[in-house]
Amino acid sequence: MHVIVKGKQIDVGDALREHIEESLENGVSKYFDNAIDAQVTLSRNSHNFHTECSVHIGSGIDVTASADNADPYMSFDSALDRIEKQLRRYKRRLKSHHGKERFQAKLAFAAQSYVLAPEPEDEQPEAEAQDEWQPMIIAESSADIPDCSVGEAVMRMDLANLPAMMFHNSLTKGLNVVYRRPDGNIGWIDPKIEKTEKSA
Structure with a gap:
């Protein structure tokens, strides 16, 4: 090692x-x-x-x-x-x-991870307030989004001491997020995207 x-x-x-x-x-x-x-x-x-x-x-x-x-x-x-x-x-x-082998997660795809500067607390001049505030990128790195189950994602988040983790759900084939709740439990976000037919 x-x-x-x-x-x-x-x-x-x-x-x-x-x-x-x-x-x-x-x-x-x-x-x-x-x-x-x-x-x-x-x-x-x-x-x-x-x-x-x-x-x-x-x-x-x-x-x-x-x-x-x-x-x-x-x-x-x-x-x-x-x-x-x-x-x-x-x-x-x-x-x-x-x-x-149950925990040999596959890489779903690569992504970029960014660190953004917080929005300034001071009031902006009226001229600047008319424009939408754009956060400034202060750091950038590569990130791998794994293809795994919900349980494996929680395990990975726990091992890495992360507050949240995005992963590609190997069962539903969608992007999911697990995160630590203030009450000590684990939250799980599983977006449901409804497909709508386009009218002719």
Whole structure:
């Protein structure tokens, strides 16, 4: 497994880097021996070290976790512990679904993901208010929309710690969205598009 360790405005020493690489390799291989790569980013926020950890274990499955601690080693170890818990839960789901092939989701199609700047809170001049506000794109990246079941989409969202996920429903063949509700439950949006006949 290829491991990338980065420090954001901090210097990651050789000892910490070696600890991260060895611990990740040992921790992930306990559950999956075909993980492709991992990335760990450490930064400093006020009095703590913040660790962002992401592991790509193949088949479009990404597992992410983060943690904070005053000690950089403890910060990473806590994030890795959360990664291992997610991998353990994922492997248990694979076994309960009678085999790994059930979660080998296909790529439905590729898409572009954008980050938009928020609408300014200040009142706009009257001349500008007449025109519709257009959000400014501040970041752009590629995104893969998987072809999978609702259960698999929820699992992927959970593993990646995402607030929502769009997917191509392998049963209905339509674009769906699952998301986390404020009450702790999972929401599922399944658009129903009614076809209307055009009048001659």
